[in-house]
Amino acid sequence: MNDLLHPASIPDNAPVASELTFEESWDSAAVAELIRSKSDQGETPAFLFLGKSETALLRQHLAEAFGEEAVATLKASYYRGLEVIPLECESFVFAGGRKVRRILQDPISRRPAWQDREISGLWKLQLD
Secondary structure: OOOOOOOOOOOOOOOOOOOOOOOOOOOHHHHHHHHHHOOEOOEEOOEEEEOHHHHHHHHHHHHHHHOHHHHOOOOOOEEOOEEEEEOOOOOOEEEEOOEEOOOOOOHHHHOOOOOOHHHHHHOOOOOO
């Protein structure tokens, strides 16, 4: 372990500053820019932490598009691919965590078929 180079104080009491502030309405462009600024080399944030006022603004924003009944709660909800985590503080916006983005050029999408006819024709199992 490398405890001498990176000492960890438990619990971590360092405050985390809010990354955005909203005045009267939800700003989708600002959230999208925040996510882009934290995305790097195929990784993107996994969670969107929101305070009470931002949770209410997001709920109002989504209700305009999907109706009040669809957004009664934001628990287990996703916004722009990030899981929304409502917090018990007045005002806070933070995108955190890490997840790998899957894109069409991902090597998994270029895998050959499970049974390649040319290759399987070269192999024969003979039992005498």
